[in-house]
Amino acid sequence: MGRRVVVTGLGLICAVGNSTGEVWQNLLAGKSGVRTITHFDATQFACKIAAEVKNFDPLQYIEKKEIKKMARFIHLAIAASDEAMAMAGLKVTPEQAPRVGVHIGSGIGGFDVIEREHKNLLNGGPRKISPFFIPAAIVNLAAGHVSIRNNAKGPNEATCTACTSSAHAVGDAAKIIARCDADVMIAGGTEAAITEMGVGGFAAMRALSTRNDEPERASRPWDAARDGFVIGEGSGILILEELEFARKRGAKILAEVVGYGMSGDAYHITQPAENGDGAYRVMLNTLHDAKIQPEQVGYINAHGTSTDLGDALETIAIKRAFGDHAYKVAVSSTKSMTGHLLGGAGGLEAGITVLALRDQTLPPTINLENPSPGCDLDYVPNQCRKAEIEYAMSNSFGFGGTNGALLFRRWSE
Numbered sequence: 001m002g003r004r005v006v007v008t009g010l011g012l013i014c015a016v017g018n019s020t021g022e023v024w025q026n027l028l029a030g031k032s033g034v035r036t037i038t039h040f041d042a043t044q045f046a047c048k049i050a051a052e053v054k055n056f057d058p059l060q061y062i063e064k065k066e067i068k069k070m071a072r073f074i075h076l077a078i079a080a081s082d083e084a085m086a087m088a089g090l091k092v093t094p095e096q097a098p099r100v101g102v103h104i105g106s107g108i109g110g111f112d113v114i115e116r117e118h119k120n121l122l123n124g125g126p127r128k129i130s131p132f133f134i135p136a137a138i139v140n141l142a143a144g145h146v147s148i149r150n151n152a153k154g155p156n157e158a159t160c161t162a163c164t165s166s167a168h169a170v171g172d173a174a175k176i177i178a179r180c181d182a183d184v185m186i187a188g189g190t191e192a193a194i195t196e197m198g199v200g201g202f203a204a205m206r207a208l209s210t211r212n213d214e215p216e217r218a219s220r221p222w223d224a225a226r227d228g229f230v231i232g233e234g235s236g237i238l239i240l241e242e243l244e245f246a247r248k249r250g251a252k253i254l255a256e257v258v259g260y261g262m263s264g265d266a267y268h269i270t271q272p273a274e275n276g277d278g279a280y281r282v283m284l285n286t287l288h289d290a291k292i293q294p295e296q297v298g299y300i301n302a303h304g305t306s307t308d309l310g311d312a313l314e315t316i317a318i319k320r321a322f323g324d325h326a327y328k329v330a331v332s333s334t335k336s337m338t339g340h341l342l343g344g345a346g347g348l349e350a351g352i353t354v355l356a357l358r359d360q361t362l363p364p365t366i367n368l369e370n371p372s373p374g375c376d377l378d379y380v381p382n383q384c385r386k387a388e389i390e391y392a393m394s395n396s397f398g399f400g401g402t403n404g405a406l407l408f409r410r411w412s413e
Contacts, residue, residue, distance in 0.1 A: 002178035004243035008251040009088025010351045011080035014234030014338045015051035024355050027363040028384040032216035032337050034230050039194050047208040049215040050194045051232030051339025069132040071110025072192035077142035080235035088239040092151045099183040101154030102147040103173040105165030107343025108193045110137030142190050154182040162398030167346025171260035183245040188237035188347030220367035221304035221333035222311050222375040229305040232339025236347030255354040256409045259290030265401025276317025282403040283321040290407045294322040298389030301353045303397045304333025305340050315375050332380040336366045346396040353394040357410040362387050
């Protein structure tokens with residue numbers, strides 16, 4: 001990795017909580033955040049369920065006149081980054097500002113604003129389109145707003161690599177610090193695509209669960225009765241710092257980022273490669289970057305979306321990458337509770353992986369009642385578990401065959 005990079009703050013918001021503490025408590029309790037959709041009338045939709053963020057009030061973070069200038073994905077990123085900065089105890093001074101950057105990914109950006117302004121166009125013509133439409137909707141404006149808010153004048157980037165967006169953001173941000181281009185990065189992802197077009201589009205692909213009568217049981221990775229993923233929303237932001245910078249200011253260190261890998265399937269626009277080839281190689285690349293052996297990894301927060309093909313091929317990829325150790329490493333999918341945050345998933349799950357290392361506790365895969373054939377790993381079914389783990393990995397895979405994985409180490413002096 002070059003210079004050592006550590007995590008000093010987390011901000012997590014998703015369907016099971018509006019703060020890191022609440023999210024972690026509910027994940028360990030095995031609580032699902034999936035409910036009937038309230039963001040719009042889903043009566044005519046095949047899928048009527050989603051993992052919505054609940055009781056979120058952007059007024060707690062943003063001035064009223066500014067709220068309509070931003071899509072919901074930006075609101076969530078601001079809230080999560082505020083929490084992460086507060087946890088890190090970091091306030092950017094003018095001297096530090098050029099060495100503090102932001103890298104926040106999103107797969108879709110402001111779908112809600114795009115739909116709203118399209119309706120304005122249809123109903124009233126082009127003069128009814130808001131002048132704030134473009135900056136409210138485009139993917140990099142989450143990073144832009146967080147940068148302005150924190151006077152972060154270093155690298156300012158956004159990734160848009162489907163469901164790997166924020167895993168890439170965290171990994172790329174860590175590399176920026178490692179190569180001495182910044183000392184601090186506010187990194188992660190955000191997504192808010194529970195809209196008519198978002199849900200309708202994924203439903204048209206038959207990618208979503210239609211277990212509408214049992215929302216809390218709908219997301220069920222590796223279970224034989226799984227029937228698709230549940231779309232979720234939220235944000236996961238990590239504060240990454242160069243080790244000596246964090247030490248000098250007396251920061252509390254949560255974990256160390258020790259590995260980051262990428263790969264491409266070069267296979268199909270939506271389906272994973274045969275034999276989980278891309279997933280297999282991204283895990284190997286991550287282990288190689290960290291210079292550790294597969295046997296040293298104690299936990300994998302899997303991509304585990306609850307799709308038939310994806311879950312099976314990720315299992316195959318883990319077996320290929322970890323060999324005999326695949327049956328000893330604990331693997332769980334917190335998407336069983338949070339739903340799938342699309343481009344925001346990697347940031348949220350990187351934060352969850354850090355918490356698993358910090359507390360030496362593994363979050364469960366809920367709704368796993370009857371694993372499908374071949375899905376025979378230790379998926380931490382239905383109940384959290386104490387475990388001694390030194391290294392933990394977080395996997396993210398996206399449409400277009402784009403893959404990313406992050407490896408964290410438990411912090412100790």
